[in-house]
Amino acid sequence: MRKPEIDSMLTTMLDSHDNVSDLNITVNRPLQVEASGELVSVPVTPAIEDLTPFQTEVFALNLINADRRLSQMLIEHGSCDSSYFLVGRARLRVNTFSQRGNYSIVMRKLETKIPTLAELQLPEAFKKMPREKNGLILVTGATGSGKSTSLAALLREINENKSIHVVTLEDPVEFVHSNIKATFNQRELGTDFDTFANGLRAALRQAPKIILVGEMRDRETVELGLKASSACSIRRRRSRSGNVSPTPSGGSWASACSRRSAAAVSPFMTFSATTSAPRNRF
Numbered sequence: 001m002r003k004p005e006i007d008s009m010l011t012t013m014l015d016s017h018d019n020v021s022d023l024n025i026t027v028n029r030p031l032q033v034e035a036s037g038e039l040v041s042v043p044v045t046p047a048i049e050d051l052t053p054f055q056t057e058v059f060a061l062n063l064i065n066a067d068r069r070l071s072q073m074l075i076e077h078g079s080c081d082s083s084y085f086l087v088g089r090a091r092l093r094v095n096t097f098s099q100r101g102n103y104s105i106v107m108r109k110l111e112t113k114i115p116t117l118a119e120l121q122l123p124e125a126f127k128k129m130p131r132e133k134n135g136l137i138l139v140t141g142a143t144g145s146g147k148s149t150s151l152a153a154l155l156r157e158i159n160e161n162k163s164i165h166v167v168t169l170e171d172p173v174e175f176v177h178s179n180i181k182a183t184f185n186q187r188e189l190g191t192d193f194d195t196f197a198n199g200l201r202a203a204l205r206q207a208p209k210i211i212l213v214g215e216m217r218d219r220e221t222v223e224l225g226l227k228a229s230s231a232c233s234i235r236r237r238r239s240r241s242g243n244v245s246p247t248p249s250g251g252s253w254a255s256a257c258s259r260r261s262a263a264a265v266s267p268f269m270t271f272s273a274t275t276s277a278p279r280n281r282f
Contacts, residue, residue: 007073007225010086014109016042023107026055027099053102060096060103065078067188074098083110085170093174102152114156114175115149122150130158136229146239151212158182164209169199171214189214198226 009031013023021077022106024039025153026031028050031042039135048094050054064070070211072079079097084107086092092107118127129137141147155166159182166182171189178184193199196213203211204227216222 001055001062003062005077006059006062008085010084010107011089012044013042014090016040023109025051025056025059025105025107027051027102027104028058049152056103056105059105063094063096063105067190069194070096074103081171083174087246090172091176095171110174111149112176113263114152114177117153117157120146120150120153124191126150126154128162129154131157134229136225152177155184155210157214158210159184162209163209166210166212167203167206167208168212169193169196169203169214171196184203195221195223197221201226204228209276 011041013031013033014020016033017040019036022034024034026032028049029219029234030050031044032039033042034040056242063082064074064080070080074096079095082094082096084094086094087236091110091112093110094105094109096103096105098104139147139151149231155168155175158166159177160166161181163181164183166177166184168177168186169185169189170186173184173186173188177186177242185208187193189196189199196215197218200211200213200221201224204224211228212279213221213225216225
């Protein structure tokens with residue numbers, strides 16, 4: 001299969017049902033989509049009753065598109081994240097992973113329209129965040145709890161009201177922000193920078209007022225984030241449940257970072273995407 005054929009299949013999958021959220025490509029299963037919370041098969045021509053290991057590998061290689069970093073991650077770690085743009089149709093967040101010696105792919109359809117804070121019915125605390133002059137804001141929660149969407153809405157609010165420079169470091173870029181009042185530079189891991197630490201270090205020389213860091217999984221990135229939050233303005237990051245407890249009662253990187261920084265950064269705020277309320281303020 002070549003790229004035009006894959007694009008045609010992906011388009012067919014997206015158009016097959018209403019409310020499609022995910023595309024699932026797994027060996028010994030037909031092409032499937034998740035629609036309204038359930039996996040359903042997608043008929044294509046010529047028919048594919050059960051995908052072969054070769055077919056899913058070809059899918060994976062086309063989506064990775066000869067990217068050495070992604071290929072290395074897939075081989076060494078068993079999975080990799082990327083994005084895929086289906087021209088004129090949709091942006092997809094892609095996770096390619098191995099299972100029992102074969103490759104599987106799950107693609108999340110990303111909304112092209114960025115929601116507002118009001119549409120998401122986020123609490124008053126989110127409306128106060130754009131008014132912060134400096135510090136570090138953590139948006140945390142379990143996978144699927146709405147961290148990325150909440151952050152996108154927050155950045156839209158800033159974009160519509162402030163003429164500032166915003167730099168985002170993401171893996172991958174999920175929501176594309178047009179320049180309204182703010183000027184956005186959205187950088188993607190592997191394409192525009194090699195590590196979050198190096199991307200954040202470079203961002204400090206790019207005169208931003210806001211830096212969004214997609215993930216903070218190592219000490220160097222955390223320390224640079226703390227430095228950036230005191231040197232510039234608001235810094236936002238999103239953490240997955242593996243890094244930060246998704247419940248307000250649990251320990252979090254916020255407390256760990258505050259101990260490490262010896263209260264050098266103020267204010268230091270953390271918000272939970274699962275409770276949509278502030279956790280702590282240091």
